[in-house]
Structures are given as C-alpha cells and as structure tokens.
Amino acid sequence: MKGIILYRSQYGSTEQYARWLAEDMKLPFMELEQAREQDIRPYGFLIIGSNIKVGHIQAAEWIKEHWDWLKEKRLLLFSCSGSYSDAEEQKKVLESSLPPEISGSFRYFPLPGRLNKDELTFWDRVIVFLGSKTVPDEAARKRMKHGFDYVDHEQLGQLKEVVKRFKQVVV
Ligand SMILES: Cc1cc2nc3c(=O)[nH]c(=O)nc-3n(C[C@H](O)[C@H](O)[C@H](O)COP(=O)(O)O)c2cc1C
Incomplete structure (x- = not known):
C-alpha cells in the first residue's frame, strides 16, 4: 500500500520528524495546508504530523474539514509537544481536539518536540x-x-514499524 506524510509545523520540530520519516521510509511528504483531495486520492495510508499548542492538536481543524474523504484511508497521527511522555495528558489532548469517531480512527504517536x-x-x-x-x-x-529540545530521530522507531507493515499490505 502506498502512503504519504502530511505535516503541520510552526517552529520546525514536526517538520523535522516528517523529513526523517520520509527519508527512512521512502515516502513523499508535504505541508498539510497544501494537500488537496486529488493529490491524496492515490494513497492508501496517510501519516499526519502536527504540533500541539495550548492543549490542542493544530492539524485538528484540517482533519475535521476533510474528514468526508480522509475517513476512507488508513490513518496514523504523530504530534510534537513538551508533554509527549504523559500518556494521560496525550489522550486528553487527542480527545479534546477531535470528536471520538475521528480520534478513534487514528493510531496515535506522541513525539517529543522542541521549544526555543x-x-x-x-x-x-x-x-x-x-x-x-x-x-x-x-x-x-x-x-x-x-x-x-527533545527532538530525536530514534523516537520514530514505533511509528516506522507500523509504516513498514502498512507498506507491505497488498491492495
Ligand atoms: C504558544 C505555545 C503553546 C504550546 N502549548 C503546548 C501545550 O499545551 N502542551 C505541550 O505539551 N506543548 C506545548 N507547546 C510546545 C510545542 O508543542 C512544541 O514546542 C512543539 O515541538 C512545536 O512544534 P513545531 O516545532 O513543529 O511547531 C506549546 C508551544 C507554544 C509556542
């Protein structure tokens, strides 16, 4: 199955992970705001990366706006924040950013970010x-x-394992 990475980043840490992931997994990547349905249609799975601000996943509005066609895809989400290791806090952030039918459709990977x-x-x-x-x-x-500054290439390990499996799915 083919996949693509879409990211939203303000200060570069989410973009850095998107670039590493694209390089390591040989996947295309683009800024979320530039992604249009016709560009995304050929892909079976999407990896969306987002920064977190004031307890909110910044890609959430875009995801909600495009949900009618996104819901057909297999979906992975990673975020960048300071509270990445607090599982309870991350669950709350995900659930308050997106309604349950959407948040439940993503496999979620909170990653450590950077604040300069x-x-x-x-x-x-x-x-x-x-x-x-x-x-x-x-x-x-x-x-x-x-x-x-907790940005670390090694943090992509678990996400990469899932991406590897998705890539092996024959459609
Ligand atoms: C205005 C502002 C608000 C933030 N709010 C949160 C927050 O609520 N929780 C958190 O864990 N990190 C928060 N952060 C930290 C960012 O999530 C972190 O810096 C992230 O790596 C930024 O991603 P980016 O470099 O892709 O923009 C905040 C950062 C800024 C600048």
Whole structure:
C-alpha cells in the first residue's frame, strides 16, 4: 500500500520528524495546508504530523474539514509537544481536539518536540509565559520557562514499524 506524510509545523520540530520519516521510509511528504483531495486520492495510508499548542492538536481543524474523504484511508497521527511522555495528558489532548469517531480512527504517536524561546512570536511568548505561571505540573512549568529540545530521530522507531507493515499490505 502506498502512503504519504502530511505535516503541520510552526517552529520546525514536526517538520523535522516528517523529513526523517520520509527519508527512512521512502515516502513523499508535504505541508498539510497544501494537500488537496486529488493529490491524496492515490494513497492508501496517510501519516499526519502536527504540533500541539495550548492543549490542542493544530492539524485538528484540517482533519475535521476533510474528514468526508480522509475517513476512507488508513490513518496514523504523530504530534510534537513538551508533554509527549504523559500518556494521560496525550489522550486528553487527542480527545479534546477531535470528536471520538475521528480520534478513534487514528493510531496515535506522541513525539517529543522542541521549544526555543528565542524563536517565538510575541504572542506565543506571552502564551508560554502565562502558561509557565499557571500550569499545575512543576516539570511542565520548568519546560515552559526554560525551553527544551527533545527532538530525536530514534523516537520514530514505533511509528516506522507500523509504516513498514502498512507498506507491505497488498491492495
Ligand atoms: C504558544 C505555545 C503553546 C504550546 N502549548 C503546548 C501545550 O499545551 N502542551 C505541550 O505539551 N506543548 C506545548 N507547546 C510546545 C510545542 O508543542 C512544541 O514546542 C512543539 O515541538 C512545536 O512544534 P513545531 O516545532 O513543529 O511547531 C506549546 C508551544 C507554544 C509556542
């Protein structure tokens, strides 16, 4: 089965994973906003990559908007965030970003992202500053205060195993 990677990234970490995945798995990739139904129709499976902001998967609106034809595909989703290792938090983010009939159709892989405070827009800096004062979890507060870089090629291992299996499916 043929597949394609679509990604949405603001500061580059989700895009970095999309590029690694494309290289390793020999798959095409493109920015989510540029993907049109006619380009995607030939592919049996889609891997959608998205950054997370304020507890929301940023690709969610696009996914909902295109759900009438996306639902025919096999679907994988990966996200980039600071709270990637908190399974409960990730489940909540997925469920609050997408309705159950959509979120339940994806196999989901939360991946570790990057926050470089020097790169942020003014408003993103304000949001991160306010978040660093108000989130209850101390580790999250520290990440927001100082930034972090957890982007790591090795984190794609599990996702690549699933992609390998999808590629072997004969249609
Ligand atoms: C304004 C803003 C809000 C964010 N909100 C969250 C959040 O709610 N939870 C989280 O785990 N990470 C959050 N992050 C961290 C991003 O998910 C992380 O930096 C991610 O790697 C960004 O992806 P990108 O480089 O592809 O844009 C936030 C970052 C910014 C700038």
